[in-house]
Amino acid sequence: MPDPRPVTPLGIAADLLEQVEKRLAGVDGVGDDVRADLARATSLVAGLDPYVAAVTSPASPALEALETRTRQADWGTRTEQAGLVLEQEMLSGHVEGRFLAFLVHATRARRVLEVGMFTGYSALTMAEAVGAGGSVVACELDPATAAFAQDCFASSEAGERITVEVGPAADTLVRLADDGALFDLVFVDADKPGYAGYLDAVLGTGPDDPGLLADGGVVCVDNTLLQGEPWAATAGSANGRAVAAFNERVAADPRVEQVLVPLRDGVTLLRRV
Numbered sequence: 014m015p016d017p018r019p020v021t022p023l024g025i026a027a028d029l030l031e032q033v034e035k036r037l038a039g040v041d042g043v044g045d046d047v048r049a050d051l052a053r054a055t056s057l058v059a060g061l062d063p064y065v066a067a068v069t070s071p072a073s074p075a076l077e078a079l080e081t082r083t084r085q086a087d088w089g090t091r092t093e094q095a096g097l098v099l100e101q102e103m104l105s106g107h108v109e110g111r112f113l114a115f116l117v118h119a120t121r122a123r124r125v126l127e128v129g130m131f132t133g134y135s136a137l138t139m140a141e142a143v144g145a146g147g148s149v150v151a152c153e154l155d156p157a158t159a160a161f162a163q164d165c166f167a168s169s170e171a172g173e174r175i176t177v178e179v180g181p182a183a184d185t186l187v188r189l190a191d192d193g194a195l196f197d198l199v200f201v202d203a204d205k206p207g208y209a210g211y212l213d214a215v216l217g218t219g220p221d222d223p224g225l226l227a228d229g230g231v232v233c234v235d236n237t238l239l240q241g242e243p244w245a246a247t248a249g250s251a252n253g254r255a256v257a258a259f260n261e262r263v264a265a266d267p268r269v270e271q272v273l274v275p276l277r278d279g280v281t282l283l284r285r286v
């Protein structure tokens with residue numbers, strides 16, 4: 014199974030620094046002080062994620078098994094079949110998972126909504142954290158990926174707390190709002206151009222549309238650093254532009270207080286003010 018490629022600003026920077034170090038190894042005329050500074054920069058940047066993982070609470074065996082199964086799947090073929098990009102790098106993973114679990118515990122969330130489930134790592138993480146009587150509704154566009162996740166959930170008690178909604182999340186959110194559903198924690202991690210619409214659906218747009226967020230609820234939005242594209246794009250992608258526009262919109266939105274936490278590819282926490 015191929016190693017995941019770097020998909021965070023830190024991972025990309027570490028990769029670049031390591032490449033530069035290798036390229037300079039055989040070059041004459043580079044001062045020892047320059048090599049020492051470069052080695053220190055590489056060590057600081059490349060060592061951060063492994064250090065953070067080493068001192069963070071471990072994932073459950075069920076989550077480790079789900080991650081291994083996801084790494085072993087043939088996402089190239091699945092991408093062709095689904096007609097949308099699916100790749101192992103989409104999985105949030107250990108440290109972000111512990112962050113989400115901590116958020117569930119700290120906010121005492123019982124009703125969780127996820128927009129963008131993939132193979133279910135974050136959904137299962139939050140389902141474990143909500144405990145008995147808690148629930149997670151997880152939206153996924155691709156039926157085969159949803160089935161993959163449900164198969165993983167079946168081998169975990171916490172998996173029983175997850176309801177999977179297959180189809181475009183925008184439609185699912187309208188249906189949930191029509192049903193009067195409310196959530197204490199919402200994790201947004203689907204298509205980036207859809208983020209602004211998902212946030213509006215969650216927060217509501219006025220008295221006739223109260224949205225899906227319970228009083229005191231928290232919204233967590235993933236990939237808001239989008240591999241550094243919003244501030245350091247080399248060749249900007251559509252996703253980079255969508256996230257940059259989303260971040261600007263949030264920064265100017267009087268409905269919310271927000272903080273962008275530079276964890277992995279960036280997570281923005283929001284609450285209604």
Ligand SMILES: C[S@@+](CC[C@H](N)C(=O)[O-])C[C@H]1O[C@@H](n2cnc3c(N)ncnc32)[C@H](O)[C@@H]1O
Nearest residue numbers: 103104105129130131134135154181182203204
């Ligand atoms: C980044 S992955 C989610 C990763 C997952 N939260 C985790 O932690 O492992 C994004 C997922 O959103 C799904 N997706 C994309 N567009 C969607 C849409 N319009 N509605 C629902 N899901 C969508 C993709 O199929 C993909 O599985």
